[in-house]
Amino acid sequence: MAKLSNVSISKTDLTLIGTAFLAYTGMYAVRKSFLAGQFEGVEMMNDFHFKTILIISQVLGYMLSKFLGIRVVSALPAGRRMLTLIGLVGFGLLALVGFAVAPPVIKPLMMFLNGLPLGMVFGLVLVYLEGRKNSELLVAGLSATFIFSTGLIKSTGIWMMQDFGVAEGWMPLVTGLVFFPWFVAAVYGLDRCKGPSEEDRQLRTERRPMKKADRRDFLNRHGWAFLGLVLMYVVLTVVRDFRDNFIVEFWAELGMKGNPELITLTEVPIALVVLLISALGILVLDNKKAFNLGMVLTLVSGGLMVLTTLLFDQGLVGSITWMISSGFCVYLPYILFHCLIFERFVAVLKYKGTVGFLFYIADAFGYLASVAIMLYKELMTVQLSWVGFFTRLNLVGGWFMVLLVAISVLMINTDLLKEKIQKLYGASAKG
Numbered sequence: 001m002a003k004l005s006n007v008s009i010s011k012t013d014l015t016l017i018g019t020a021f022l023a024y025t026g027m028y029a030v031r032k033s034f035l036a037g038q039f040e041g042v043e044m045m046n047d048f049h050f051k052t053i054l055i056i057s058q059v060l061g062y063m064l065s066k067f068l069g070i071r072v073v074s075a076l077p078a079g080r081r082m083l084t085l086i087g088l089v090g091f092g093l094l095a096l097v098g099f100a101v102a103p104p105v106i107k108p109l110m111m112f113l114n115g116l117p118l119g120m121v122f123g124l125v126l127v128y129l130e131g132r133k134n135s136e137l138l139v140a141g142l143s144a145t146f147i148f149s150t151g152l153i154k155s156t157g158i159w160m161m162q163d164f165g166v167a168e169g170w171m172p173l174v175t176g177l178v179f180f181p182w183f184v185a186a187v188y189g190l191d192r193c194k195g196p197s198e199e200d201r202q203l204r205t206e207r208r209p210m211k212k213a214d215r216r217d218f219l220n221r222h223g224w225a226f227l228g229l230v231l232m233y234v235v236l237t238v239v240r241d242f243r244d245n246f247i248v249e250f251w252a253e254l255g256m257k258g259n260p261e262l263i264t265l266t267e268v269p270i271a272l273v274v275l276l277i278s279a280l281g282i283l284v285l286d287n288k289k290a291f292n293l294g295m296v297l298t299l300v301s302g303g304l305m306v307l308t309t310l311l312f313d314q315g316l317v318g319s320i321t322w323m324i325s326s327g328f329c330v331y332l333p334y335i336l337f338h339c340l341i342f343e344r345f346v347a348v349l350k351y352k353g354t355v356g357f358l359f360y361i362a363d364a365f366g367y368l369a370s371v372a373i374m375l376y377k378e379l380m381t382v383q384l385s386w387v388g389f390f391t392r393l394n395l396v397g398g399w400f401m402v403l404l405v406a407i408s409v410l411m412i413n414t415d416l417l418k419e420k421i422q423k424l425y426g427a428s429a430k431g
Contacts, residue, residue: 013132016129016141017137019187019190020125020128020186021141021144022185023182024125024142024145025182026180026182026184026186027121027183028145028179029156030089030093031058031114032153032154033153033171033172034096034099034171035055036156036175037168039054052377054108055374056108058111058112058114058115059115060112060115061113061114061119062115062367063115063364064116065116065117065119065120066119066367067360069363070357070361073360074215077209082191085121085125085187086187088120088121089117089118092115092117092176093176096110098113099111099114099172099173107169122142122363126142127356128193130207130343130355131196132196132197133200133203135204136278136279136281136282136340137281137282140275141279142338143274143275143278143335143338144275148267151247151267156175158248203285203347204346204347205351206352207353208353210357218353222351224411225408225414228408229341229342229345234365237366238370239394240330240331241367242370243330243390246390250390251323253385269324271331274328274332277332278336278339279339287344287347288344288348291345294340294344295409297333298332298336299402299405302329302397302398302400304328304398305395305398306398306402326394333401337362342355342359343355373393
């Protein structure tokens with residue numbers, strides 16, 4: 001049975017949860033607010049939907065940011081984090097000024113520039129939270145922004161247009177400006193918090209910047225075990241990103257276009273349940289058992305995703321139930337990767353590095369796959385509705401999750417066994 005910890009939550013932990021949540025919500029307002037618009041009536045590039053072009057443009061910048069972040073996030077000194085974070089989000093906000101005033105043909109470029117710096121924000125915030133005995137709780141609070149804040153930001157954008165008469169092109173900038181002061185204050189609060197204690201380092205291994213040689217060493221020693229996790233994370237990113245990007249279109253097709261609050265109201269129960277389950281990881285001290293628990297929950301989520309989608313397709317469950325279920329099934333394992341699976345993977349390996357390095361490899365390829373899926377949807381010979389395509393994506397993604405969990409657990413245990421044999425062999429040779 002897994003050894004359970006005596007849970008104690010300090011004022012520093014509470015401060016970190018609150019400031020991390022507010023910081024990432026502020027970034028989301030700069031990145032995600034344009035998704036509240038539908039941008040109908042503008043056709044470019046062989047009748048591509050204009051919103052799809054904007055999303056692909058931003059995701060290309062965001063994806064490039066992830067590749068840059070593999071080096072930047074893992075190696076940035078602690079003293080430069082705060083100003084770097086403010087500069088990155090400030091640059092993204094300036095790009096929204098360009099988006100507001102630019103003609104349609106230039107707007108995709110502005111969205112590319114908007115996404116270019118923002119992909120590094122998560123990793124720089126995460127560095128403040130990782131390597132602590134309560135990291136699952138801290139990162140669960142940060143990861144809740146993926147669910148709650150994305151609905152909040154889109155609802156805010158819709159309200160700006162419907163209730164305040166803000167033009168669709170200006171709405172992303174106005175929404176970003178509303179949340180930017182929160183972001184600056186939150187980043188300042190993060191930077192003032194204490195780092196991991198000696199107890200944290202004993203439980204989770206020391207976390208420190210990784211130079212090029214460190215990154216290469218990690219991949220040489222654990223690359224194959226890491227590959228299975230990356231592939232699983234890529235699948236989750238594709239399903240999650242498509243759902244997040246086109247949720248306004250899903251609700252419109254399902255006959256609920258005039259209810260912007262529904263986006264937030266349906267995402268809140270998902271956020272609360274996922275947050276609770278993910279945060280409970282702090283109860284399990286044994287790193288390997290906690291890691292395996294994350295794998296089991298990912299397996300269950302994949303199976304449930306397939307089952308509920310089949311029931312929805314047959315008309316046996318309603319659209320609201322299915323949307324909540326689909327969100328839960330993708331967000332639970334997605335957030336577990338952020339707050340438990342990668343965190344405990346590093347701890348199991350007893351590797352002195354940063355989780356940010358792992359995230360940015362997985363995230364970079366995840367967003368590359370996300371762009372490919374959006375292009376595939378637009379270029380399909382037989383055009384499916386948004387809901388129809390998302391239904392297929394859930395079925396395929398769910399089955400892949402189940403398969404990849406089995407492969408990943410096998411590869412990781414093989415890698416750990418190999419390390420153990422090498423240590424035993426080395427010890428006997430010295431003896």
